[in-house]
Structure formats: structure tokens, C-alpha cells
Amino acid sequence: MTTRVGVIGSLGRVGSTICAAVQAAPDLELVATVDKDDSLESLVEAGCEVVVDFTHPDVVMRDVEFLVRNGIHAVVGTTGWSDDRLAQVRSWLEASPSTGVLVAPNFALGAVLMMRFAAQAARFYESVEIVELHHPRKVDAPSGTAAATARLIAESRAAAGLGPMPDATEQSLDGARGSTVDGIPVHSVRLRGLVSSQEVLLGDTGETLTIRHDSTDVSSFAPGVLLAVRGIAARPGLTVGLDPFLGLS
Amino acid sequence: MTTRVGVIGSLGRVGSTICAAVQAAPDLELVATVDKDDSLESLVEAGCEVVVDFTHPDVVMRDVEFLVRNGIHAVVGTTGWSDDRLAQVRSWLEASPSTGVLVAPNFALGAVLMMRFAAQAARFYESVEIVELHHPRKVDAPSGTAAATARLIAESRAAAGLGPMPDATEQSLDGARGSTVDGIPVHSVRLRGLVSSQEVLLGDTGETLTIRHDSTDVSSFAPGVLLAVRGIAARPGLTVGLDPFLGLS
Amino acid sequence: MTTRVGVIGSLGRVGSTICAAVQAAPDLELVATVDKDDSLESLVEAGCEVVVDFTHPDVVMRDVEFLVRNGIHAVVGTTGWSDDRLAQVRSWLEASPSTGVLVAPNFALGAVLMMRFAAQAARFYESVEIVELHHPRKVDAPSGTAAATARLIAESRAAAGLGPMPDATEQSLDGARGSTVDGIPVHSVRLRGLVSSQEVLLGDTGETLTIRHDSTDVSSFAPGVLLAVRGIAARPGLTVGLDPFLGLS
Amino acid sequence: MTTRVGVIGSLGRVGSTICAAVQAAPDLELVATVDKDDSLESLVEAGCEVVVDFTHPDVVMRDVEFLVRNGIHAVVGTTGWSDDRLAQVRSWLEASPSTGVLVAPNFALGAVLMMRFAAQAARFYESVEIVELHHPRKVDAPSGTAAATARLIAESRAAAGLGPMPDATEQSLDGARGSTVDGIPVHSVRLRGLVSSQEVLLGDTGETLTIRHDSTDVSSFAPGVLLAVRGIAARPGLTVGLDPFLGLS
Numbered sequence: 001m002t003t004r005v006g007v008i009g010s011l012g013r014v015g016s017t018i019c020a021a022v023q024a025a026p027d028l029e030l031v032a033t034v035d036k037d038d039s040l041e042s043l044v045e046a047g048c049e050v051v052v053d054f055t056h057p058d059v060v061m062r063d064v065e066f067l068v069r070n071g072i073h074a075v076v077g078t079t080g081w082s083d084d085r086l087a088q089v090r091s092w093l094e095a096s097p098s099t100g101v102l103v104a105p106n107f108a109l110g111a112v113l114m115m116r117f118a119a120q121a122a123r124f125y126e127s128v129e130i131v132e133l134h135h136p137r138k139v140d141a142p143s144g145t146a147a148a149t150a151r152l153i154a155e156s157r158a159a160a161g162l163g164p165m166p167d168a169t170e171q172s173l174d175g176a177r178g179s180t181v182d183g184i185p186v187h188s189v190r191l192r193g194l195v196s197s198q199e200v201l202l203g204d205t206g207e208t209l210t211i212r213h214d215s216t217d218v219s220s221f222a223p224g225v226l227l228a229v230r231g232i233a234a235r236p237g238l239t240v241g242l243d244p245f246l247g248l249s
Numbered sequence: 250m251t252t253r254v255g256v257i258g259s260l261g262r263v264g265s266t267i268c269a270a271v272q273a274a275p276d277l278e279l280v281a282t283v284d285k286d287d288s289l290e291s292l293v294e295a296g297c298e299v300v301v302d303f304t305h306p307d308v309v310m311r312d313v314e315f316l317v318r319n320g321i322h323a324v325v326g327t328t329g330w331s332d333d334r335l336a337q338v339r340s341w342l343e344a345s346p347s348t349g350v351l352v353a354p355n356f357a358l359g360a361v362l363m364m365r366f367a368a369q370a371a372r373f374y375e376s377v378e379i380v381e382l383h384h385p386r387k388v389d390a391p392s393g394t395a396a397a398t399a400r401l402i403a404e405s406r407a408a409a410g411l412g413p414m415p416d417a418t419e420q421s422l423d424g425a426r427g428s429t430v431d432g433i434p435v436h437s438v439r440l441r442g443l444v445s446s447q448e449v450l451l452g453d454t455g456e457t458l459t460i461r462h463d464s465t466d467v468s469s470f471a472p473g474v475l476l477a478v479r480g481i482a483a484r485p486g487l488t489v490g491l492d493p494f495l496g497l498s
Numbered sequence: 499m500t501t502r503v504g505v506i507g508s509l510g511r512v513g514s515t516i517c518a519a520v521q522a523a524p525d526l527e528l529v530a531t532v533d534k535d536d537s538l539e540s541l542v543e544a545g546c547e548v549v550v551d552f553t554h555p556d557v558v559m560r561d562v563e564f565l566v567r568n569g570i571h572a573v574v575g576t577t578g579w580s581d582d583r584l585a586q587v588r589s590w591l592e593a594s595p596s597t598g599v600l601v602a603p604n605f606a607l608g609a610v611l612m613m614r615f616a617a618q619a620a621r622f623y624e625s626v627e628i629v630e631l632h633h634p635r636k637v638d639a640p641s642g643t644a645a646a647t648a649r650l651i652a653e654s655r656a657a658a659g660l661g662p663m664p665d666a667t668e669q670s671l672d673g674a675r676g677s678t679v680d681g682i683p684v685h686s687v688r689l690r691g692l693v694s695s696q697e698v699l700l701g702d703t704g705e706t707l708t709i710r711h712d713s714t715d716v717s718s719f720a721p722g723v724l725l726a727v728r729g730i731a732a733r734p735g736l737t738v739g740l741d742p743f744l745g746l747s
Numbered sequence: 748m749t750t751r752v753g754v755i756g757s758l759g760r761v762g763s764t765i766c767a768a769v770q771a772a773p774d775l776e777l778v779a780t781v782d783k784d785d786s787l788e789s790l791v792e793a794g795c796e797v798v799v800d801f802t803h804p805d806v807v808m809r810d811v812e813f814l815v816r817n818g819i820h821a822v823v824g825t826t827g828w829s830d831d832r833l834a835q836v837r838s839w840l841e842a843s844p845s846t847g848v849l850v851a852p853n854f855a856l857g858a859v860l861m862m863r864f865a866a867q868a869a870r871f872y873e874s875v876e877i878v879e880l881h882h883p884r885k886v887d888a889p890s891g892t893a894a895a896t897a898r899l900i901a902e903s904r905a906a907a908g909l910g911p912m913p914d915a916t917e918q919s920l921d922g923a924r925g926s927t928v929d930g931i932p933v934h935s936v937r938l939r940g941l942v943s944s945q946e947v948l949l950g951d952t953g954e955t956l957t958i959r960h961d962s963t964d965v966s967s968f969a970p971g972v973l974l975a976v977r978g979i980a981a982r983p984g985l986t987v988g989l990d991p992f993l994g995l996s
Contacts, residue, residue, distance in 0.1 A: 108456055109373045109453070109456075110370075110451075110453075110456045110457065110458040113366075113369070113370050113373070113458060114458065117362075117366045117369075117370075117460070120362070120366075120497050121359075121362050121366075124358045124362070124472065124495070125939075126939045127883060127937070127938040127939040127940070128938075129936045129937070129938060131878060131934065131936070133948070136874060136912070136913035136914050136915060137913075137915045138915060138916070139915050139916060139917040139918060140916070140917070140918040140919070141916050141918070141919045141920070142920065165883070165937075166883035166884075166937075166939055167883050167924075167937050168883060168884045168885060168886050168937075169885070169886060169887070169888050169924060169935075169937065170886040170887070171886060171887040171888070172887070172888045172924060172926070172935075173888070173889065173925075173926030173928075174921075174926060175925075175926045175927045176923040176924065176925030176926050176927065176932060176933065176934055176935070177914075177916060177919060177923065177932055177934075178920075178922075178923030178925070178934065179919070179920030179921060179922045179923050180922045180923065181920075185923060185924055185936070185937075186923065187878065187923055187924075187925065187934035187936065188916075188919075188923070189876045189878070189932070189934065189948060190874070190876070190912075190913075190914050190915075190916065190932075191874040191875075191876060191948055191949075191950035191955060192872075192873045192874040192913055192950045192951050192952060193712075193714065193718075193874070193950030193951050193952060193953060193954050193955040194950055194955060195714065201880070201936060201938055202359075202938075203938035203939045203940030203941055204358070204359075204469070204472060204939050204940050205466070205468050205469060205471070205472070205939060205940060206464060206465055206466030206467070206468040206469030206940060207357055207358075207359045207462065207463060207464045207465065207466070207469035207940050208359065208462070208463045208938060208940040208941060209359040209362060209363065209460075209461070209462050209463075210459070210460070210461040210462075210463070211366070211458075211459070211460055211461075212458070212459040212460075212461070213456065213457070213458050213459075214456060214457045214458075214459070214691075215455060215456045216455055216456065216691070216693065216714055217454070217455030217456070218455070219454050219455040220453070220454060220455030220456035220691075222454070223373065223453060223454070227373075246373075248369050374690075375690040376634060376688070376689040376690040376691070377689075378687045378688070378689060380629060380685065380687070382699070385625060385663070385664035385665050385666060386664075386666045387666060387667070388666050388667060388668040388669060389667070389668070389669040389670070390667050390669070390670045390671070391671065414634070414688075415634035415635075415688075415690055416634050416675075416688050417634060417635045417636060417637050417688075418636070418637060418638070418639050418675060418686075418688065419637040419638070420637060420638040420639070421638070421639045421675060421677070421686075422639070422640065422676075422677030422679075423672075423677060424676075424677045424678045425674040425675065425676030425677050425678065425683060425684065425685055425686070426665075426667060426670060426674065426683055426685075427671075427673075427674030427676070427685065428670070428671030428672060428673045428674050429673045429674065430671075434674060434675055434687070434688075435674065436629065436674055436675075436676065436685035436686075436687065437667075437670075437674070438627045438629070438683070438685065438699060439625070439627070439663075439664075439665050439666075439667065439683075440625040440626075440627060440699055440700075440701035440706060441623075441624045441625040441664055441701045441702050441703060442625070442701030442702050442703060442704060442705050442706040442961075442963065442967075443701055443706060444963070450631070450687060450689055451689075452689035452690045452691030452692055453690050453691050454690060454691060455691060456691050457689060457691040457692060463940075465940070465942070465963055469940075606954055607871045607951070607954075608868075608949075608951075608954045608955065608956040611864075611867070611868050611871070611956060612956065615860075615864045615867075615868075615958070618860070618864075618995050619857075619860050619864075622856045622860070622970065622993075700857075702856070702857075702967070702970060703964070703966050703967060703969070703970070704962060704963055704964030704965070704966040704967030705855055705856075705857045705960065705961060705962045705963065705964070705967035706857065706960070706961045707857040707860060707861065707958075707959070707960050707961075708957070708958070708959040708960075708961070709864070709956075709957070709958055709959075710956070710957040710958075710959070711954065711955070711956050711957075712954060712955045712956075712957070713953060713954045714953055714954065715952070715953030715954070716953070717952050717953040718951070718952060718953030718954035720952070721871065721951060721952070725871075744871070746867050
């Protein structure tokens with residue numbers, strides 16, 4: 001028995017990679033693809049059990065409402081989520097309690113694992129800083145992943161009762177790219193030849209622990225999306241973030 | 250209320266560091282120290298609740314038997330443990346069921362976290378290799394920590410149903426320092442100027458995850474030992490490995 | 499005044515990248531392209547001053563002979579060179595002493611710089627090892643670049659009178675991918691998600707120096723090829739390796 | 748024939764390491780040591796040919812004047828040099844033209860090589876940034892070595908006619924430790940467990956080159972000092988920086 005999968009945004013850069021990955025998986029079947037000018041109805045007609053959505057903030061709410069109304073599980077990588085939007089999805093799900101919706105900012109397993117491990121380790125270390133390294137066409141600094149990692153680390157440190165980090169800096173020049181997010185220093189490197197990397201450095205007396213993720217290709221999203229497609233039926237309701245699908249105790 | 254702590258092997262390189270760390274901790278009190286020619290009885294007379302043992306395989310069994318018989322919790326970093334020895338400790342503990350004994354091969358929190366994270370991540374990655382880097386006076390290759398990490402990774406891969414790693418190597422010269430442990434390649438670098446480092450590299454299509462631990466000083470053991478001293482009373486019976494004391498879900 | 503450039507092997511993966519790079523350079527003009535079934539005569543008719551050759555060992559000798567006979571400078575990235583072949587090129591050049599031929603195994607500037615810097619630094623360090631990391635479809639281990647780097651390092655150490663490196667390894671398991679090339683340990687990592695990387699680690703008391711090159715795309719060859727195209731007219735005769743074109747004192 | 752060496756500041760942390768290194772070298776002889784309350788005359792009486800000075804900016808000018816006046820070569824690691832002070836030393840040397848004085852901000856060979864290689868490579872790369880990582884007791888950011896490296900890189904880029912680096916950053920938060928020195932971004936990490944490290948990252952299309960120096964001990968200064976002691980007699984006059992003593996073409 002295979003799972004019947006549909007993809008919205010199937011002609012996009014990520015969407016087409018997801019289509020290829022679904023087709024290559026023996027336990028999944030790609031039964032419908034939808035892009036800009038196609039009707040969502042074809043997803044129902046094809047008998048989709050799970051639909052993956054990598055589209056645009058302008059249309060994603062319409063897509064999710066349609067899927068929930070039709071009892072189709074949704075795996076959503078489209079960005080632009082606010083608390084209001086998440087609340088709206090929850091209210092739709094009340095009428096369809098067995099349907100699952102996953103909204104995740106990042107499907108790269110390595111990035112998800114890095115954030116999880118960094119937050120877990122942070123409570124044991126006096127110092128922690130983040131260096132994120134990207135291609136020079138990136139417009140924002142720090143990166144969204146780095147800011148999210150910093151917030152998770154800050155929460156973990158607060159929960160463990162850790163105070164401010166040691167830092168004797170007295171004379172300092174201004175102007176480095178990067179910032180301090182919730183008390184965690186984030187350094188932003190922009191370098192031709194890089195794609196997307198992040199390093200979390202944790203240090204205490206006599207030792208350091210470094211967790212680094214390097215992503216060189218959009219295809220790195222595929223394994224995380226497939227993990228979600230396979231697990232979403234077992235997780236009714238709204239889930240934010242891929243973490244629970246990893247099955248790590 | 251402070252916890253009353255004793256240290257056996259108090260004049261050794263690790264033992265003296267532990268003594269200093271206990272004295273610096275406001276919630277712990279160093280009430281007895283024992284080295285080669287001292288009697289273990291002083292530990293009872295001083296009212297020790299927990300005793301830390303960094304001694305030698307030749308004497309550690311005598312120490313642990315004494316501590317268990319007197320209902321004193323034991324935190325043991327001494328090496329040389331076999332299944333037979335662990336079984337012996339378990340049988341001693343039957344007569345003192347509220348006493349806790351922790352035997353751990355490595356108290357460096359970063360090393361423990363690295364092994365845990367590597368094993369957890371391994372199930373999501375097609376490829377994984379280990380590079381361990383040490384000073385050139387080290388006599389064994391691969392290192393014990395690298396071999397232990399490889400075994401944990403191999404178990405994790407087997408549990409996830411992963412087969413052999415991709416490797417098209419056809420022409421290969423022999424002679425590199427290192428080995429394949431349970432199917433996991435371990436590369437051993439020996440370099441003047443290094444102390445003790447290990448890097449676990451995990452890779453899948455389009456991304457890699459790297460977890461690295463660098464230890465520069467024996468003092469890096471102290472936080473892990475204190476964590477165990479504080480937690481051992483709540484863990485009666487025998488525990489092998491520091492992992493459960495980290496409190497990670 | 500622009501330089502008139504031709505490319506043999508213009509439809510290949512590297513060749514087409516070179517064509518695009520030449521066209522994008524304001525001081526160079528792409529005036530002729532030749533692939534499998536095309537005649538070399540078109541290169542003369544188009545007035546090529548320099549021709550780049552990324553073809554196959556089977557045809558490269560015919561190409562170079564033709565270019566030298568016609569007084570056209572040659573920049574050759576095709577592999578498969580032996581001492582006999584190099585001697586043959588030198589004999590052809592006797593009849594055309596103002597023509598320049600460059601044969602280089604690697605046009606990635608970073609790889610060339612890494613090899614140069616590693617060889618220069620090697621004389622100052624007691625220990626040096628190489629870790630090369632590639633995708634798992636690679637058939638040979640160690641890589642050609644790693645073996646070449648090891649040989650340059652070994653020459654540099656010999657010239658500086660350095661003896662064997664410190665290594666106390668007594669107990670060692672066999673089976674790691676990699677080898678010892680001219681006394682220099684080379685460790686070969688094969689990992690899905692990697693393209694081509696190499697790290698040279700040099701160590702002495704209290705310090706280490708690490709030189710690392712990461713290549714993620716064949717386009718990394720282009721800047722080195724353009725450097726050679728611009729410099730070849732000033733270097734008559736046969737040059738092996740890009741190093742002299744870097745203009746480093 | 749051994750060289751007769753003296754050390755001023757022989758009881759300091761660096762000075763005592765230098766004394767030990769001189770004594771361990773078969774071609775050098777430690778014939779005089781001077782610390783705070785000792786007379787400089789003993790250096791002349793002992794027949795010193797070369798004297799090493801690791802003292803304090805307050806006394807170093809007195810030391811150098813004394814050495815030059817007595818025709819003793821000087822290897823100086825004391826800090827606090829200005830253009831005026833260097834000019835003063837040059838004027839003293841006019842009366843003693845065969846005497847050599849070396850003033851170097853850093854004797855760690857790895858740091859000197861890193862700066863040299865970074866400056867040489869910089870002309871070939873569109874992007875370059877520096878990450879320097881130190882213990883959290885350090886008071887200044889960026890480090891002196893990082894600022895010096897940035898200036899050398901900026902000079903090298905200017906000489907090669909390179910313009911500003913690519914950087915599309917539009918939205919940026921302030922507050923990261925570090926700065927932009929002569930147009931080169933320098934990121935300053937302060938982490939418990941680190942000693943002193945620096946990484947220079949160079950990037951261009953499809954590739955990156957990374958040069959990293961890790962120093963874990965003050966003893967890493969010794970080989971550079973001995974190199975200078977052995978070479979100073981052949982370099983009369985004032986030399987600033989260890990670079991010329993490396994003998995790299």
C-alpha cells in the first residue's frame with residue numbers, strides 16, 4: 001500500500017525537487033500536481049491523502065483551507081506565517097479533527113537537528129556564539145535560521161538558570177555584520193562561493209563543542225519533506241516545526 | 250544544605266582537579282580525600298554522602314565494594330570495566346538498593362553530547378565518518394571515544410534499517426592510520442600541537458552536518474563529575490554512562 | 499586590444515564553462531570553438547592567439563602539435579600526461595621558441611594556493627597530515643590532488659632536513675580509507691553531500707595551522723584558466739603547473 | 748661553534764619559555780639572563796652575541812639602545828612600538844651598521860604564515876572575511892593580529908585593483924562584536940574554552956579557501972624566536988616583522 005501524494009507549486013524550484021523525490025520513493029505515489037493556473041479540485045479527484053505546499057504567502061491560506069475542508073493532510077513549507085494565520089488554521093481543523101497540518105520554516109534535516117542539538121547543549125555551556133555564512137546575494141543579516149537558533153538557545157539558557165556570558169570586551173570597534181539576538185552573539189559572513197552554512201560554538205573551561213550545518217543544494221529539503229509526508233497521518237491537528245517528526249526521545 | 254563529598258585518588262591529575270571543583274561549588278562540601286596510602290574508613294568517619302573515584306583498575310573494585318557496603322553513592326571515572334565487573338557491582342547493590350553507582354568512561358560533557366547527538370542524527374544520513382585528532386604521544390588508534398562513537402552510530406543505523414554506506418572506491422592505497430569500526434570509517438590524525446579532538450561528519454544529498462568536540466584541558470571533566478555528584482542520590486542502582494544525568498528528554 | 503581566444507572541447511562540462519567565462523571577460527574575445535567533429539583549421543582561420551584545451555588524453559597530443567606548429571599559445575587542462583609526452587611537447591616547441599604551452603593538472607586557484615602554502619609551511623612544522631573529503635562516487639583514494647600535495651610537502655620537509663614525524667601509535671587497527679604518501683598520512687573521507695574538499699593540518703608545540711580548500715562547482719576552474727590565457731604569451735616554452743602564473747614572489 | 752644568547756625579561760611567562768628553548772637547542776648557548784633588578788652590563792660581560800627582549804614598553808627603548816651601543820644583535824617581542832620609536836632605533840643603528848635589530852609583533856610562526864598566505868591569496872578572491880576567536884577575558888575586539896591581517900589583505904586587494912566586496916545586505920541588525928577594518932569584515936568570537944584562534948575565509952565562484960591558526964600555548968612563540976636568533980646576524984639594520992626570516996621566496 002502506497003500513500004497517494006499531491007504537490008502544489010509543482011513547477012517551482014523546491015516543488016519540482018519534491019515531485020522527483022516522491023516519484024523515487026517506493027512507498028509514495030505522486031498522483032496530482034498543481035501549479036499557478038491549475039484547479040485545486042484535481043487533488044481531490046486524484047484521491048490525494050497528503051499534499052505538499054511550497055507556494056507563496058498570498059495563496060497558502062486558500063490552499064490549506066481547501067485541504068483541511070477535504071480532509072487531506074497538508075505538509076506546508078510556504079513562508080509568511082503569523083500567530084493570526086496559525087490560529088485560523090487551528091479553527092479550520094476543529095471541523096476536521098483527524099486531519100493533520102504541518103507548517104515548518106525549514107525542512108533541511110541537518111538544520112533542524114542543529115537547532116535541536118544546540119538548544120539541548122546550551123544549558124551545559126558558559127559561552128555560546130553563532131557564526132552563519134551565506135552567499136553575498138543574501139539581503140538579511142542575521143539569517144532567519146540563525147535568529148531562530150539564537151532564540152532557542154536563549155530559552156534553554158534561561159530555563160537552566162544561566163546568567164550573561166563572560167565577555168571582558170572593553171575596547172571594541174563597531175560595524176561587524178551580525179547582531180546579538182536575545183543575548184546570543186550572531187556573526188554573519190557573506191562570501192562568494194558559499195551557499196548556506198551555520199556553526200554553533202559552545203564553550204566551557206577546557207573544551208568546546210561545535211555543531212555545523214552546510215547546505216549546498218535545495219535538494220537537501222527532500223528527505224525532511226518525505227519524513228513529514230510519511231508521518232503526518234499520525235499527527236492530527238496543527239504541528240509547527242519538523243522536530244516532532246524526527247522521533248527523537 | 251550541602252552534599253558531603255569525598256574523593257579517592259585525590260592527588261592524581263584528575264582527582265586534584267575534582268577536589269578543586271568540589272571546593273568551589275557552593276552546594277558541595279569536600280569532607281574527605283583519600284590517596285594511595287590512606288584508609289577508606291576516613292570516608293565513613295567524615296560522613297561522605299557521595300564519593301568520586303578516579304584511581305586504577307587494580308583497586309577500583311575494592312573501593313566500590315567498600316562504598317556500596319557503607320551505603321555511600323559512588324561516581325567512578327576509573328577505567329578497565331568488563332561485563333563481569335559490572336555484574337559484580339550489580340550483585341553488591343542488591344544488598345543496598347538505595348545506593349547509586351555511576352561508572353562512566355568519559356565525563357567531558359562535550360564528548361558525551363557529541364556521542365549522543367551523532368547517534369541520534371545517524372539514522373537520517375546516508376553517510377557518516379569520524380575523524381579523531383590527538384597529540385602524537387597517543388599509543389592507540391582509533392581512540393576509545395571514537396570507537397565507542399562508531400559503535401553507537403552503527404547501532405542507530407541498524408535500528409533505522411540503513412544499509413551499507415555509498416562508497417565507489419575501487420583503487421585504494423593501504424596504510425592510513427585509523428580503521429572501520431562496525432562499518433563506520435574512523436580516521437586517526439596524530440599531530441603535535443593538538444590535545445584531543447573528534448569530528449563526526451554526516452552527509453546526505455545536498456547537505457552535511459558536522460559535530461566536533463575539542464578538549465584542551467583535563468579540567469573539562471569537572472562539570473560532568475559535579476553533574477553526577479548532584480544527581481547520583483536520585484539514581485539508585487548501577488548506571489553506565491553519564492547520558493541519563495544530562496536530563497535530556 | 500583584446501586577446502583572440504579559441505576553445506577545444508567547447509561542448510564539454512568544463513569547456514562550456516570556459517567559453518562563458520571568456521565571453522564575459524572584457525579583455526578577451528571568443529573567436530572559435532571546436533568540439534569532436536570540428537576541424538582544428540578553424541582556429542587558425544579565426545586568428546586565435548591562445549587556445550584552451552579541455553579534451554581527452556587520446557586527442558590532446560594531436561591538438562597541442564597543431565597549435566605549436568601554428569604558433570598558437572596553448573592552455574591545456576586535459577589529463578593523462580607522462581614524462582614522455584612532456585618531452586615530446588618540448589621537442590615540438592624547439593621549432594617555435596616564442597610559443598607558450600601550459601599543462602596544468604588543476605586550474606582551481608584555491609587548490610593551487612593550498613598546495614603552494616602547504617609546501618611552504620611544511621618546513622616549519624614537526625607534524626603534518628592531510629584529510630581529503632569527496633563525494634562517494636569517487637573511485638580512487640587518496641585523490642590525485644592529495645597525493646600531489648603530499649609529495650610537495652615531503653620534498654619541502656626533506657629539503658629542510660626534517661626527519662620522520664612523531665607518532666607513538668602502538669596498537670592500531672587496519673582498514674581506514676587513505677594512505678601514507680611519501681611519509682605523509684592522507685585520510686580519505688567519502689560522504690554524500692560533499693563535492694571536493696581538502697584540509698592540510700600542520701602542527702608544532704602549542705599551535706596548529708590548517709589550510710582548507712572547498713570546491714563546490716566546476717566553475718571554480720574558470721578564474722585560473724583566464725589567468726593562464728592572459729599570461730601565456732609572456733611565458734614561451736613549456737610550463738607545468740599554474741603556480742608561476744600566480745605572480746607570487 | 749654555538750651562538751651566545753642572552754634573555755632580558757627572563758622570569759616572565761614568555762621569557763622563561765624562551766630560556767628553556769635556547770637551553771634545549773644544541774647550536775645555542777644561554778650565557779646571561781636579566782630580569783627587573785639586574786644590570787644590563789652582565790650581557791656584555793657574558794659575551795652575548797644575540798639578546799632576546801620580552802619586557803615592557805617602559806624599558807624596551809633603554810634595552811635596545813644599550814644593545815645597539817654594544818654591538819649586540821637584538822630580537823625584540825616587547826610591544827608598544829610607534830613610528831617615532833622605530834625611527835629612533837634606526838638612528839642608533841647608524842653608528843653601528845653591522846648590528847641587527849628585529850622588532851616583531853608576533854613570533855608564532857603559524858600566525859606569521861597565516862598573515863602572509865592570506866595577503867598573497869587575497870588578490871585572487873572576490874570575497875574575504877576574518878573570524879577571530881579568543882577566550883572571554885580578552886579586552887579588545889578585534890584582536891591586534893586580526894586587524895593587522897585585515898590591513899595586509901586590504902593592501903593586497905588594492906594593489907590588485909579589486910573593488911569593494913559583493914554584499915547585498917539590506918536589512919541588518921546592529922550589535923555584533925567585531926568590525927570592518929580597511930573594508931575587511933572581522934568577526935570577534937569570545938568563548939570560554941578557547942585560547943587564541945583566527946580563520947581567514949576567502950571565496951570566489953564555486954570555491955572557498957580557509958586558512959586557520961590555533962594557538963593553545965605560549966610555547967608556540969619559541970620556534971619563531973629561535974629562527975630570529977639564528978638569522979639576525981645576517982640581517983644588519985632594523986627589520987620589522989618576522990616574515991623575512993622565513994626564507995620564503
